[in-house]
Amino acid sequence: MLSGLALSSSSMGMRRYDYRFSHGGFRSDEIFDSALAVPGRYMLEIARRMLADDPSADWLVLGNPLLPLTSERLKEFLAVSGLKGMGIATDAKGFPVLYLLPRSVIDDYGRFLLLLSTTDAKLDAQLLSAMLEIENIPSIPCGLPAVGRLPGLSSNGWLNGDLRLLSMQLSCKAALKIIETRPDWRDLPFTTYYPMHAGDVLFFCIASKRIEQNLFSKQVVCTSYHDIPEACGSKLEMVPLKLPWIPRDGSVSEMQYFDHSLKRLGPEVTGSQFIVFARLLRLYSHTPFHLIDHARFALGDPMESFEKTIHAQPSAPEALCARPIDKPRVLFHLNGGWTLKNLTDDTFRQAARSLTSLGWEVAVIDRPDLQGNGVTSVDAGEAVSLRREVEASHIFVGVDSFPHHFVRQVMGWPTVGLFGNTKPTNSDATYLRGYRTSCRDLSCNRCGAWYECPLFGGDVCANFAGPERIVADVLDLAQSLYGITV
Amino acid sequence: MGSLGDFNLAGLKADFGLRHLVEVGMGEGAGVDLAATLGFDHVHSIESQHKLALATALRHSSRQDITVIHGRGEKGLKEALTEVPGDAPTLFWLDYDYEGADARLKADPDARLERELRLLASLRDLSRDVLLVDDLSLFQSDLNFVTELFPRHLINRSPQGTGILIAIPQGA
Numbered sequence: 001m002l003s004g005l006a007l008s009s010s011s012m013g014m015r016r017y018d019y020r021f022s023h024g025g026f027r028s029d030e031i032f033d034s035a036l037a038v039p040g041r042y043m044l045e046i047a048r049r050m051l052a053d054d055p056s057a058d059w060l061v062l063g064n065p066l067l068p069l070t071s072e073r074l075k076e077f078l079a080v081s082g083l084k085g086m087g088i089a090t091d092a093k094g095f096p097v098l099y100l101l102p103r104s105v106i107d108d109y110g111r112f113l114l115l116l117s118t119t120d121a122k123l124d125a126q127l128l129s130a131m132l133e134i135e136n137i138p139s140i141p142c143g144l145p146a147v148g149r150l151p152g153l154s155s156n157g158w159l160n161g162d163l164r165l166l167s168m169q170l171s172c173k174a175a176l177k178i179i180e181t182r183p184d185w186r187d188l189p190f191t192t193y194y195p196m197h198a199g200d201v202l203f204f205c206i207a208s209k210r211i212e213q214n215l216f217s218k219q220v221v222c223t224s225y226h227d228i229p230e231a232c233g234s235k236l237e238m239v240p241l242k243l244p245w246i247p248r249d250g251s252v253s254e255m256q257y258f259d260h261s262l263k264r265l266g267p268e269v270t271g272s273q274f275i276v277f278a279r280l281l282r283l284y285s286h287t288p289f290h291l292i293d294h295a296r297f298a299l300g301d302p303m304e305s306f307e308k309t310i311h312a313q314p315s316a317p318e319a320l321c322a323r324p325i326d327k328p329r330v331l332f333h334l335n336g337g338w339t340l341k342n343l344t345d346d347t348f349r350q351a352a353r354s355l356t357s358l359g360w361e362v363a364v365i366d367r368p369d370l371q372g373n374g375v376t377s378v379d380a381g382e383a384v385s386l387r388r389e390v391e392a393s394h395i396f397v398g399v400d401s402f403p404h405h406f407v408r409q410v411m412g413w414p415t416v417g418l419f420g421n422t423k424p425t426n427s428d429a430t431y432l433r434g435y436r437t438s439c440r441d442l443s444c445n446r447c448g449a450w451y452e453c454p455l456f457g458g459d460v461c462a463n464f465a466g467p468e469r470i471v472a473d474v475l476d477l478a479q480s481l482y483g484i485t486v
Numbered sequence: 487m488g489s490l491g492d493f494n495l496a497g498l499k500a501d502f503g504l505r506h507l508v509e510v511g512m513g514e515g516a517g518v519d520l521a522a523t524l525g526f527d528h529v530h531s532i533e534s535q536h537k538l539a540l541a542t543a544l545r546h547s548s549r550q551d552i553t554v555i556h557g558r559g560e561k562g563l564k565e566a567l568t569e570v571p572g573d574a575p576t577l578f579w580l581d582y583d584y585e586g587a588d589a590r591l592k593a594d595p596d597a598r599l600e601r602e603l604r605l606l607a608s609l610r611d612l613s614r615d616v617l618l619v620d621d622l623s624l625f626q627s628d629l630n631f632v633t634e635l636f637p638r639h640l641i642n643r644s645p646q647g648t649g650i651l652i653a654i655p656q657g658a
Contacts (some may be wrong), residue, residue: 223555223565224556224557242543242553242554242555243540243543243544243547243554244536244539244540244543244554244556245536245540245556246540247536247537247540252540252544256544257544260543260544260547261547263547263548264543264547264548266550381561
């Protein structure tokens, strides 16, 4: 539940607003569920909605999105806290429950809400005090017992398994330092922190090209992926992060890594822009939304209707291979970044054997161990080399990973997307003539595992389509787009 | 299997006015830890094993003068050399056979060394640089291309450990 109160001194009225995280209904009481948006982004959205509905409101109460609060409860907590002006009502141990803010904060400093920690009321009060040059903005208990340590996964969908929500305290502290030391802080850019992995960087870059209300002008990106923003025409200036990407095995927590990232970026960078953490803060696979749309909401778009989503608006015009069709070529990519996202070598070998016997050239990205019997391994480690190899191929077949997304979302190339233990709807593309996805639609998808199947054991995801389906999809696409017949 | 610690690194740095260090094959980062104490303008270290690269990178995250690059030799060298001034004497330390090294990268080391040195030669003037190549026993050929690429260097092969090739600017 996301909630707020709009207070109007002219009418002496209070209007209550209750919203839910949207799972695709796009109703008027729903707010887009973005896994990449900080709680402050939801506060800004709640405020925007309330002010659009009640333009006369001059004070707003914004519930902390981390807590499942109704407007009825907000009203009670506000009364118990006794707040009469700007301030933060807290639980018994200083965890922020609600923020009472004049509307001028939203009008003039709306995007600065993204810098609130939403986990430490004192820190947030300091930030607001520094921004508004008002001494001692209070944080006052409101009768709620201590909410305690945030769970790994909260009932309303927030992820804190590795203390990642505390990353926002680091953002908040860095922002406070800037505001306290730089008179020009109001003019400094906002930078989104989404430095890895390749597919996710790409999604943010694509999102930046499609949004109407951008709160950000820069993106922190690991240097390993330095070529991606330019290759897809990102509207966000890249801030290079010279650190290897975070491993997926949990050995380094998101907060630890973010802390190291700020150190690595150095005081010159962290002191000249407001860096907002944007790594996964919610479970994205519980929504039907594409990760590009998750990023669009995080960057500032309200995402209020289906027509605005990536599934309703293709990213790139469809393209076709200009090579003659007498020797059709298909390019495969098998490695998805974690074990259960990889297509097995055996499935590939069977599909490749079938296609080569039908006269196809089969190439595979970066798998010299699979060469032979008509299969060649090609280097496509960077966007330029990937583009070159794709342009030499009639059809691309790839797992849920950067090449698949680049090839379809940026190049518009004929693509068969292969999904194992991830859900197509979160990272597929608009279903036009040249795009289809393959999987077995097992009900265990999405399991959330990375390395071992929790249902059957082993390191293979049973949800992947078999070789016969992959070959059929390739041939079907080849026939409908190029007139290639067996 | 040698390490940078086997050398009098501070002496080398002083003798040849070395300002940068570029290391290929970082391992657990002992070389970086040592170099971090010696006042190089910048240390670039390249490691293909992600876990090893990350651990050392995080250990030195607040040091703006140390960059750990996760990647294979040539890609890493290209990235490093964009940040090494062309006129700054540089120490190149190439180590293919360290604890935890990626077995794929040890395959055909002669060809790999030649590719990496030719890349270096194509990207900068090597005349003031120092080259150290560890584990000579790994290589099958006599590495004549080193002489070709470092024509004005004095090239020595030391039997120390598993053998080290040392190329230093002549007359320095």
